[in-house]
Every structure is written in C-alpha cells, then in structure tokens.
Amino acid sequence: MKDDAAHWGEGVCVDPGGLKGHDGYMNREDESAAGATMAERNEDTDNHRVSTTFRDVGMLATVFNNLPVAVFCKDASNDFRIILWNKKNAEITGISAEEALGKTDYDLFIKETADFFRNIDKVVLSNGKLLDVPEEKMDSPNMGKIYLHTIKVPIVDPERGLKLILGICEDITEKKKAQEQLRELGENLSEKEKQLLKLNENLSHANEELKATQLQLIQAEKMESVGRLAAGVAHEVKNPLALLLMGVEYLSDGLDHGDPHVPQVLIEMREAVDRADNIIRGLVDFSSSRQLDLKATELNSFVQNALLLVRHELTRSNIKVVKHLGSDIPKVMIDKAKMEQVLVNLFINAIHAMEGHEGGKLEVRTSAKNLKRGETSHDEGSRSGHQMRSGDRVVTIEILDTGTGIPDDKIEKIFDPFYTSKPTGIGTGLGLTVVKKIVELHNGSLEIQNRQAKGVRATLTFKACDES
Amino acid sequence: MLVDDEEGFTNLLRMNLEKTGLFEVGVENEADSAVDAIRAFKPDVLLLDVVMPGVDGGDIVAQLRTDPELKNLPIIMLTALISREELSPDAVAESENLIMLSKPVNMEMLLKVIEASLGKKA
CATH class of the missing domain: 3.30.565.10 (Histidine kinase-like ATPase, C-terminal domain)
Known part of the structure; x- marks a missing residue:
C-alpha cells in the first residue's frame, strides 16, 4: 500500500488499497498504463470522464497536492478509513499522507476530536447532501491556532459500491483575523463615534452655558450702568426733593395763609414729593446688585x-x-x-x-x-x-x-x-x-x-x- | 449745625428748626471750611451732607473724630444715596453717635432723630 502511495510522488495522497470491494483503478497495474488517459480505462460514467484531460494519476495527484485547500476522502464502507490526503492537509494537521492513509480518525486524533468528525461524517452520509461548517477552530501543530471552513460532501454510488466522504477545508485564519480586526476597528470606530457624540454634546452644552453666561454678563453690565445712572439720578433728584419737602414743611406749619386751599395744595405737594421719592427708590432697588x-x-x-x-x-x-x-x-x-x-x-x-x-x-x-x-x-x-x-x-x-x-x-x-x-x-x-x-x-x-x-x-x- | 452745599436746603431746614424754638442753628455751605466752622460753633448735634464738592461728609466725620472735643459729637448724615428702609429704629440706639438719614427727610422724622441723638449725648 505504501508503495502504491509512493507512486503518487511528493505528499502521497491516495490510498487506492483503501477502497475495498472496488476494482481499484489506482492499483499497481495502473503503472503500466502510464501515459494513457483515465477515460480509456473508465469508460462510461461522467465521474470518470472528468479525468480525461489528465494524462495519468500522477498528474492528478500533483494537482491535488498543489490545491491551496486541504482535501481528504474517507471510505465510509471501510470504517471511514482515509483514502485521500493532500499536502495542504498534512500542513494543517501535521500528519503526513504516509501517516494518514489507511487510518481512521481514531488512529490520528484524540477520541473527542475523532468522535466529532465521525458524527459529522455520519450526518453527512445519512442526509445525503453537502454540509458546510463555516468556522471550526483547530490547534495545528505547525500553524498554531487556526480556523477552518470545512465542506463535507457525501459521494454515494451504489452501482460501483462507493460510499465516500469528501472533505475540503479552507484555512480561513487570515480571513478570520482580518474580520476580527475589522470588527475591532468597527467597535473602535463606534466607540470613537460615541466619544465624539459625547464631546459634541458637552460642547453644545458648554456653548449653551456660554451663551447664558454671556447674556447674564450683558444683563449684568446693563444693570450696572443702569445702577450707576440710577444712583446719579437719585442723588441729583433727591436733593431738590429734600429742599422741596423742607419748603412744604415750613409752609405747612400753622401759618394762616388766608387762602382756604393752601393746606390742600401743600398736602398734594407733599404727596408729589413722596411719589417722586418712591420712584427713585424703586429705581435704585431695581438696579442695585x-x-x-x-x-x-x-x-x-x-x-x-x-x-x-x-x-x-x-x-x-x-x-x-x-x-x-x-x-x-x-x-x-x-x-x-x-x-x-x-x-x-x-x-x-x-x-x-x-x-x-x-x-x-x-x-x-x-x-x-x-x-x-x-x-x-x-x-x-x-x-x-x-x-x-x-x-x-x-x-x-x-x-x-x-x-x-x-x-x-x-x-x-x-x-x-x-x-x-x-x-x-x-x-x-x-x-x-x-x-x-x-x-x-x-x-x-x-x-x-x-x-x-x-x-x-x-x-x-x-x-x-x-x-x- | 447744618453742613450742606445746597444753600436752599440749609436755609429752609434752618427756618424749620428755628421755628420749633428748640434750636440755635449754624449753617456752613462750604465743605472745605466745614471742620473749622464746626470747631468754632461747637454744636450739640451736626446735620451733615454726604456728597459735597471737594471734601465729602465721610472725610469730615473722620477729621472730627480725631478732635478730642468733637469726637463724641452726635452726627446725623443726610444722604441722597441710600434708601429710606436702611434706617431701622434700632440703628439710632446702636450707632456710635452717627446716624444715616435718607433725603428727602420730613421734619417729624428728623426731629425724632435729633432728640434721640441729643438724649444719648446727655
């Protein structure tokens, strides 16, 4: 078996012997057919016609091994043993094709992981359709923590007695990292945006306060000038009022003026002085700070x-x-x-x-x-x-x-x-x-x-x- | 004695005070010569304007308070600058021989304050 595999060149990826009960189109006899097309050997089905452009199995193997995605295949009819394992798979898992081919997941991984894979394989088989696992985390011995996007495809062909699981894994770690960075950047951005909004709010609050303060200042200044004016007016007006009042007091005191209206006139004059005084006092009150x-x-x-x-x-x-x-x-x-x-x-x-x-x-x-x-x-x-x-x-x-x-x-x-x-x-x-x-x-x-x-x-x- | 730069006011006030028959009234209209006039007249009570050209009422009070003979002279300051409410009845009793009265002041109020001041002196 190992020899067969070696035939595929670097990073052997196929275990033809793994396909039990199959006529084995990749057995030792194939070697003699080197140079012949696969179609010549596998006449009828589309599955085989696909390969017509490859001159030989070795060429197909080279293509597989150069795929930037990991590809593997398990034979479900033989305990899910691995029959295909390309180079990228070896890179990711740290398990070489030699080690993997003919083994089951239980031979290669800890039980927990193997159980996980096996369950998925069974689900894929019983559903009979492709299963897409957009994101899987994995500890790779070579690459550290990586993320994989895995697609598992059931290949069931009762006529040929085929019951396979084809797996394709893409390493999305870089993509994931970029996404993560993008998300962080996005979060950062929205945090910055929040801060900006907050700043803006503070600013407009400050602006409002400033306006209010300005108004108060203007008002205060107005009041101060009104106050100075009022004090000045008060002094200038109160002195003549004081004089007037003294005059009225003098005339009011018991002298006989011969005119019966004089007392009334004096009362009204006194009231007028009071009134003027009240206004002045009001002004001073109003403007005093x-x-x-x-x-x-x-x-x-x-x-x-x-x-x-x-x-x-x-x-x-x-x-x-x-x-x-x-x-x-x-x-x-x-x-x-x-x-x-x-x-x-x-x-x-x-x-x-x-x-x-x-x-x-x-x-x-x-x-x-x-x-x-x-x-x-x-x-x-x-x-x-x-x-x-x-x-x-x-x-x-x-x-x-x-x-x-x-x-x-x-x-x-x-x-x-x-x-x-x-x-x-x-x-x-x-x-x-x-x-x-x-x-x-x-x-x-x-x-x-x-x-x-x-x-x-x-x-x-x-x-x-x-x-x- | 009256010290106020407003001659009309001092004239009328003097006439009103003399009419009561209770007072002998001296008048000075020049703030600058007020202190000398007060020393010469030796009043029992002084009615003093606050705002006058040159020396103001406050300066005059300060000078009088340094004079041993006049430092206890009761002074009633007449001012056009303050409001009437600011004089509370207690103020007369509490003051150090100095009372503020707001112009215009009526004779009834003025006589009460003069009597209170003289009473305190006696």
Missing part, C-alpha cells in the same frame, strides 16, 4: 408673617384669606427683607385686583416637590431658569386671587419697568420689575398667569436647602 443676605428660612411662618404686614389692607377691602400651608416644607435660602418685599408686593397687587369686588378671596399655598423634566424653566424670559434642574427638590409658594385678572394683551408686559395698570400716582410701574429681579437674584422663578376661573395665580419657585 447688592449682595443678598441669605439665610435658611422656614417658609410657612415666613409667609404668615408677610400676611400680617398686609392685614390692614385685607381687612379694609374685606378679603378673606385661605391658607394651605404644606407640611414638611424644606427650608429655603432667602434674604428675608428682600423676599418680604416680594410677598408683600404680590399680596398688595392681589388685594388691589380684588378691591371693590365683594367676597374677594386671597389664597396662599406652599408645597414641596421634585422638579420634573420640562418644568425646569417656568419662565421663558428668565435667564436663571437653568439654575433649577429636573430632579431638584423645590418649594413653591402660590398666591391666588379672585380679582379682575390681567388682560391677555398686557400679561406680556407686566415685568417691564414702568409698566403699570394703576392710575398715575398710585403705582410706580417698578413693583413687579423689582420683585422679579429679587426672585432671580435668589435663582428662583416667578410665574404670573390668569386663573381659569377668575383672577391671577402667582407662582414662586425656589430650590430647597440641601440640609433641612
């Missing part, structure tokens, strides 16, 4: 105290006060004096809106909640809206009245300086402007809207103290 004196404050009692400050106005206008003060309200960092100004101002506005209407009701509610997404900026005009983020614990004070409400075309303007709905001489038009400014200094928000029923709802929101 004095530091807040922040203290952790319990809101419910603070709100009740502020209500006490307007009790005369409430009684005079016959307004009922309803308090819904929540329990467990966290403390809030506020400047008490400034926030008192805010509450009193909002209360007075509510009271004025209800004056002259019977059965006015001023409702004050306090509550605490966690800010939800989308609630972070109550007031679109507020540049400090971003100071409160979703998830923040916040405290709200709601002030609801049953008054006349705010006409829709006016509600946009209520925070504008010098906008007032009150008759000349009653309001300075700076109240809500200052109120809003104070709330913003506290990083809070103030929202004023008409209620569905009647009247106005003012909602103040502040971030709760971290410790409470």
